[in-house]
Amino acid sequence: MTQNRRTVVDPRKADRRRSLMFKIGAAVVLIAVAAGIGIWAVVSNSEDSSTGGSATPTIATEDGSIRVSAAPKGTQPKAVVSVVEDFQCPACGAFETRQGATLAELSKNPNVAIDYKPIIFLDRSGQTDYSANTANASMCVAEASGKDGNMESWLKFHNLMFTNQQQEGGPGPSSDQLRKWAEQAGVTGVSKCIEDNQFGKWLTEQSSTVLKDPGFQGTPWVRLNGKTIDAMGMSPEQLTTAVTDAAK
Structure with missing residues (x-):
């Protein structure tokens, strides 16, 4: 006859697992946010390059019109x-x-x-x-x-x-x-x-x-x-x- 054995869960280990999973999740979110900011910065810099870096416009006529x-x-x-x-x-x-x-x-x-x-x-x-x-x-x-x-x-x-x-x-x-x-x-x-x-x-x-x-x-x-x-x-x-x- 087989006896049913009850598994005893150590609550401290469960807490540690939950804490670890939370930290991993938070890290993933932070990495995603950082990546998003990096992509935004690249796109923003690319868009803002449309006027070039010169302090003098290239499209103006000789008298500045x-x-x-x-x-x-x-x-x-x-x-x-x-x-x-x-x-x-x-x-x-x-x-x-x-x-x-x-x-x-x-x-x-x-x-x-x-x-x-x-x-x-x-x-x-x-x-x-x-x-x-x-x-x-x-x-x-x-x-x-x-x-x-x-x-x-x-x-x-x-x-x-x-x-x-x-x-x-x-x-x-x-x-x-x-x-x-x-x-x-x-x-x-x-x-x-x-x-x-x-x-x-x-x-x-x-x-x-x-x-x-x-x-x-x-x-x-x-x-x-x-x-x-x-x-x-x-x-x-x-x-x-x-x-x-x-x-x-």
Whole structure:
């Protein structure tokens, strides 16, 4: 006759086993988290390399503008509309509302170029960096997306900043908001460029040159082939006629 034997479990050994299993599980979780952070860092660094490491944008024209044009690469359009603007400037916002669509349409003419030059003009020392931050973000987006000469994404970002323009003299949009607008315009990988103010020094120098120009009276400053025009006082039809005539 076989006797049933009861197995006696040492509670201390059971506790030790549970403790060991818990430690192993915790270690696995920590390894997984560390691996995830490592992958995120690699991806983030890869995305943030889209503007490169240079403090000078490679996509700017000789005078530091962002050119929107359908002109073949390497050619010089007959009509160049230059627009000097500040992203916190209310008059610039009004100008974009009035003539932005007209300029976008004119830029489709291969004999026309629209040169946008964001400057740092309306910042108040020690109070706001609105102009500086938005101008830099603009260059970040242009550098990340326009190396093939196509500034469509940059123009979307440009328009978003004016559509969502905040009060002059205020703090302006945050770095996170600028990044979100960039993504809305179809551009990623500019977070580091925006946060580090990558093109800040270059923009300060460019802005200083404009402010010293005898022809500069404020923003927006619009010129057609170098000659100042009252584009704000023109109707869209008048502006179209003036530019297309210069492009012939």
